[in-house]
Amino acid sequence: MIRQAGKKVLIEKLLDEKKEALHFTLIDPDRQTPEKAKAIAKKCQQYDTDAIMIGGSSSFNQRLLDDTVRAVKESVDLPTILFPNSAATVSRYADYIFFMSLLNSKDFRYLIKEQVSAVPLIQSAQLEPISMGYLVISTSSKPTTIEKRVKLDVIDEKDVTKAVDYALAAQYLGMSCVYLEAGSGAEKPVPTEMVQAVRTVLGVPLIVGGGIREASQAVAIVRAGADVIVTGTIVEQDISRLKSLIRAVKSQRYEK
Protein backbone atom coordinates (compact mmCIF):
# COMPACT_ATOMS: atom_id res chain seq x y z
CA MET A 1 0.00 0.00 0.00
CA ILE A 2 1.29 3.47 -0.78
CA ARG A 3 0.56 5.85 2.05
CA GLN A 4 -0.49 9.27 0.91
CA ALA A 5 1.58 12.30 1.75
CA GLY A 6 -0.35 14.97 3.61
CA LYS A 7 -2.85 12.74 5.37
CA LYS A 8 -3.37 13.29 9.09
CA VAL A 9 -0.84 11.40 11.15
CA LEU A 10 -1.35 9.77 14.52
CA ILE A 11 -0.57 12.74 16.77
CA GLU A 12 -2.94 15.11 14.98
CA LYS A 13 -5.62 12.44 15.01
CA LEU A 14 -5.25 11.91 18.76
CA LEU A 15 -5.26 15.67 19.42
CA ASP A 16 -8.42 16.13 17.35
CA GLU A 17 -10.13 13.23 19.05
CA LYS A 18 -9.16 13.92 22.68
CA LYS A 19 -8.94 17.72 22.63
CA GLU A 20 -6.35 17.68 25.40
CA ALA A 21 -2.59 17.59 25.70
CA LEU A 22 -1.22 14.09 25.25
CA HIS A 23 1.14 11.99 27.34
CA PHE A 24 3.37 9.34 25.82
CA THR A 25 5.22 6.79 27.95
CA LEU A 26 8.70 5.79 26.84
CA ILE A 27 9.73 2.21 27.62
CA ASP A 28 13.38 1.30 27.18
CA PRO A 29 13.62 -2.44 26.37
CA ASP A 30 17.01 -2.66 28.07
CA ARG A 31 15.73 -1.57 31.45
CA GLN A 32 13.42 -4.49 32.25
CA THR A 33 12.20 -7.86 31.02
CA PRO A 34 9.40 -7.97 28.41
CA GLU A 35 7.10 -9.32 31.16
CA LYS A 36 7.81 -6.30 33.32
CA ALA A 37 7.38 -3.97 30.32
CA LYS A 38 3.98 -5.55 29.78
CA ALA A 39 2.95 -4.79 33.38
CA ILE A 40 4.28 -1.22 33.11
CA ALA A 41 2.37 -0.58 29.88
CA LYS A 42 -0.83 -1.91 31.43
CA LYS A 43 -0.48 0.36 34.43
CA CYS A 44 0.28 3.36 32.17
CA GLN A 45 -2.87 2.68 30.17
CA GLN A 46 -4.86 2.65 33.41
CA TYR A 47 -3.26 6.01 34.22
CA ASP A 48 -4.49 7.33 30.86
CA THR A 49 -1.28 7.59 28.86
CA ASP A 50 -2.02 7.99 25.14
CA ALA A 51 0.69 5.92 23.47
CA ILE A 52 3.66 3.74 24.30
CA MET A 53 6.99 4.67 22.76
CA ILE A 54 9.60 1.91 22.72
CA GLY A 55 13.31 2.56 22.37
CA GLY A 56 15.77 5.13 23.50
CA SER A 57 18.57 2.98 24.81
CA SER A 58 22.15 3.23 23.64
CA SER A 59 22.53 -0.53 23.29
CA PHE A 60 20.90 -2.94 20.91
CA ASN A 61 19.30 -6.36 21.24
CA GLN A 62 16.84 -7.15 18.44
CA ARG A 63 15.28 -10.11 20.22
CA LEU A 64 14.69 -8.13 23.39
CA LEU A 65 13.22 -5.25 21.40
CA ASP A 66 10.87 -7.55 19.46
CA ASP A 67 9.80 -9.40 22.61
CA THR A 68 9.17 -6.12 24.41
CA VAL A 69 7.07 -4.68 21.58
CA ARG A 70 5.04 -7.88 21.37
CA ALA A 71 4.53 -8.02 25.13
CA VAL A 72 3.37 -4.39 25.22
CA LYS A 73 1.00 -4.96 22.31
CA GLU A 74 -0.51 -7.97 24.04
CA SER A 75 -1.24 -6.01 27.18
CA VAL A 76 -2.58 -2.66 25.96
CA ASP A 77 -4.88 -1.22 23.40
CA LEU A 78 -2.72 1.83 22.72
CA PRO A 79 -0.63 2.83 19.71
CA THR A 80 2.95 1.55 19.93
CA ILE A 81 5.54 3.85 18.41
CA LEU A 82 9.17 2.92 17.89
CA PHE A 83 11.64 5.57 19.04
CA PRO A 84 14.79 4.25 17.39
CA ASN A 85 18.34 5.36 18.04
CA SER A 86 19.53 3.77 14.77
CA ALA A 87 18.39 1.47 11.97
CA ALA A 88 19.35 -1.42 14.21
CA THR A 89 16.55 -0.67 16.66
CA VAL A 90 13.54 -1.19 14.43
CA SER A 91 11.01 -3.90 15.25
CA ARG A 92 8.49 -5.16 12.74
CA TYR A 93 5.92 -5.71 15.48
CA ALA A 94 5.14 -2.07 16.33
CA ASP A 95 2.34 0.04 14.80
CA TYR A 96 4.29 3.22 14.09
CA ILE A 97 7.84 4.47 13.92
CA PHE A 98 9.09 7.96 14.61
CA PHE A 99 10.94 8.53 11.34
CA MET A 100 13.16 11.10 12.93
CA SER A 101 16.15 13.14 11.91
CA LEU A 102 18.35 14.58 14.65
CA LEU A 103 18.51 17.94 12.96
CA ASN A 104 21.23 19.46 15.12
CA SER A 105 23.52 16.46 14.67
CA LYS A 106 26.85 17.16 13.00
CA ASP A 107 26.97 13.51 12.05
CA PHE A 108 25.44 12.55 8.72
CA ARG A 109 24.51 9.18 10.25
CA TYR A 110 21.82 10.65 12.48
CA LEU A 111 20.59 13.14 9.90
CA ILE A 112 19.73 10.70 7.09
CA LYS A 113 22.01 7.64 6.87
CA GLU A 114 20.38 5.47 9.56
CA GLN A 115 16.97 6.48 8.21
CA VAL A 116 17.82 5.22 4.72
CA SER A 117 19.12 1.94 6.18
CA ALA A 118 15.84 1.47 8.04
CA VAL A 119 13.63 1.86 4.95
CA PRO A 120 13.53 -1.79 3.73
CA LEU A 121 12.34 -3.11 7.10
CA ILE A 122 9.83 -0.28 7.55
CA GLN A 123 8.45 -1.01 4.13
CA SER A 124 8.29 -4.79 4.46
CA ALA A 125 6.75 -4.62 7.94
CA GLN A 126 4.32 -1.87 6.87
CA LEU A 127 5.23 0.22 9.88
CA GLU A 128 3.62 3.62 9.63
CA PRO A 129 6.27 6.34 9.69
CA ILE A 130 5.67 9.57 11.61
CA SER A 131 8.17 12.09 10.31
CA MET A 132 9.74 14.10 13.09
CA GLY A 133 12.32 16.84 13.46
CA TYR A 134 14.29 15.86 16.57
CA LEU A 135 16.22 18.59 18.39
CA VAL A 136 18.50 17.91 21.33
CA ILE A 137 18.60 20.86 23.72
CA SER A 138 21.50 21.05 26.18
CA THR A 139 20.11 21.68 29.66
CA SER A 140 22.44 19.57 31.82
CA SER A 141 25.84 20.39 33.32
CA LYS A 142 26.94 16.79 32.70
CA PRO A 143 26.34 15.51 29.15
CA THR A 144 23.34 13.22 28.74
CA THR A 145 23.68 9.87 26.94
CA ILE A 146 22.70 11.34 23.61
CA GLU A 147 25.09 14.27 24.02
CA LYS A 148 27.91 11.79 24.68
CA ARG A 149 26.99 9.71 21.68
CA VAL A 150 26.38 12.30 18.98
CA LYS A 151 28.45 15.32 17.97
CA LEU A 152 25.96 18.18 18.06
CA ASP A 153 25.55 21.70 16.84
CA VAL A 154 24.80 22.62 20.44
CA ILE A 155 21.51 24.33 21.17
CA ASP A 156 22.00 25.75 24.63
CA GLU A 157 18.92 26.02 26.84
CA LYS A 158 19.21 29.83 26.57
CA ASP A 159 19.51 29.80 22.78
CA VAL A 160 15.82 30.26 22.09
CA THR A 161 16.26 31.81 18.64
CA LYS A 162 18.38 28.90 17.45
CA ALA A 163 15.77 26.40 18.67
CA VAL A 164 13.01 28.36 16.92
CA ASP A 165 14.98 28.41 13.65
CA TYR A 166 15.66 24.68 13.81
CA ALA A 167 12.01 23.93 14.62
CA LEU A 168 10.78 26.02 11.70
CA ALA A 169 13.37 24.39 9.43
CA ALA A 170 11.77 21.04 10.36
CA GLN A 171 8.34 22.38 9.47
CA TYR A 172 9.56 23.89 6.19
CA LEU A 173 11.07 20.51 5.33
CA GLY A 174 7.59 19.03 5.72
CA MET A 175 8.13 17.12 8.97
CA SER A 176 4.89 16.31 10.74
CA CYS A 177 6.03 17.19 14.26
CA VAL A 178 8.96 18.57 16.26
CA TYR A 179 10.45 17.04 19.41
CA LEU A 180 12.38 19.22 21.86
CA GLU A 181 14.52 16.71 23.77
CA ALA A 182 16.58 17.47 26.87
CA GLY A 183 17.82 13.85 26.91
CA SER A 184 16.70 10.95 29.04
CA GLY A 185 17.44 11.60 32.70
CA ALA A 186 18.40 15.22 31.99
CA GLU A 187 18.97 17.38 35.07
CA LYS A 188 16.15 19.65 33.97
CA PRO A 189 13.64 19.77 31.13
CA VAL A 190 13.66 22.10 28.14
CA PRO A 191 12.87 25.59 29.53
CA THR A 192 9.32 26.84 29.21
CA GLU A 193 10.53 30.06 27.54
CA MET A 194 11.93 27.98 24.69
CA VAL A 195 8.78 25.83 24.44
CA GLN A 196 6.67 28.97 24.29
CA ALA A 197 8.81 30.65 21.63
CA VAL A 198 8.74 27.55 19.43
CA ARG A 199 5.00 27.11 19.96
CA THR A 200 4.31 30.68 18.89
CA VAL A 201 5.64 30.07 15.39
CA LEU A 202 5.23 26.34 14.85
CA GLY A 203 2.24 24.99 12.95
CA VAL A 204 2.78 21.28 13.63
CA PRO A 205 2.50 19.33 16.90
CA LEU A 206 5.21 19.98 19.47
CA ILE A 207 6.55 17.14 21.62
CA VAL A 208 8.67 17.83 24.69
CA GLY A 209 10.61 15.28 26.75
CA GLY A 210 13.66 14.64 28.85
CA GLY A 211 14.07 15.36 32.56
CA ILE A 212 10.35 15.73 33.31
CA ARG A 213 9.76 14.11 36.69
CA GLU A 214 7.24 16.32 38.47
CA ALA A 215 3.62 17.05 37.61
CA SER A 216 4.36 20.77 38.04
CA GLN A 217 7.09 20.64 35.36
CA ALA A 218 4.78 18.86 32.94
CA VAL A 219 2.00 21.37 33.58
CA ALA A 220 4.32 24.33 32.96
CA ILE A 221 5.46 22.80 29.67
CA VAL A 222 1.89 22.17 28.52
CA ARG A 223 0.93 25.72 29.48
CA ALA A 224 3.87 26.94 27.42
CA GLY A 225 2.37 25.15 24.44
CA ALA A 226 3.55 21.54 24.21
CA ASP A 227 1.04 19.16 22.62
CA VAL A 228 2.73 15.99 23.87
CA ILE A 229 4.71 15.30 27.05
CA VAL A 230 7.05 12.30 27.05
CA THR A 231 8.32 10.66 30.20
CA GLY A 232 10.55 7.62 30.54
CA THR A 233 12.71 7.61 33.66
CA ILE A 234 9.83 8.25 36.06
CA VAL A 235 8.25 4.96 34.95
CA GLU A 236 11.41 3.10 35.89
CA GLN A 237 11.96 4.95 39.15
CA ASP A 238 8.52 5.53 40.63
CA ILE A 239 5.53 4.60 38.49
CA SER A 240 3.07 5.79 41.15
CA ARG A 241 4.13 9.41 40.45
CA LEU A 242 3.13 8.99 36.84
CA LYS A 243 -0.56 8.88 37.70
CA SER A 244 -0.62 12.40 39.10
CA LEU A 245 1.66 13.67 36.34
CA ILE A 246 -0.67 12.39 33.60
CA ARG A 247 -3.72 13.67 35.43
CA ALA A 248 -2.09 17.11 35.74
CA VAL A 249 -1.24 17.18 32.01
CA LYS A 250 -4.80 16.35 31.07
CA SER A 251 -6.40 18.78 33.48
CA GLN A 252 -4.88 21.75 31.63
CA ARG A 253 -7.06 23.84 29.42
CA TYR A 254 -5.86 22.88 25.99
CA GLU A 255 -6.45 24.85 22.85
CA LYS A 256 -5.00 23.61 19.64
Ligand code: 1GP
Ligand atom coordinates in the same frame (compact mmCIF):
# COMPACT_ATOMS: atom_id res chain seq x y z
C1 1GP B 1 14.00 10.63 26.42
O1 1GP B 1 12.48 12.40 26.41
C2 1GP B 1 12.63 11.07 26.76
O2 1GP B 1 14.15 10.51 25.06
C3 1GP B 1 12.29 10.78 28.17
O3 1GP B 1 13.19 11.37 29.09
O4 1GP B 1 13.71 9.53 30.67
O5 1GP B 1 14.11 11.92 31.33
O6 1GP B 1 11.79 11.01 31.14
P1 1GP B 1 13.18 10.94 30.64
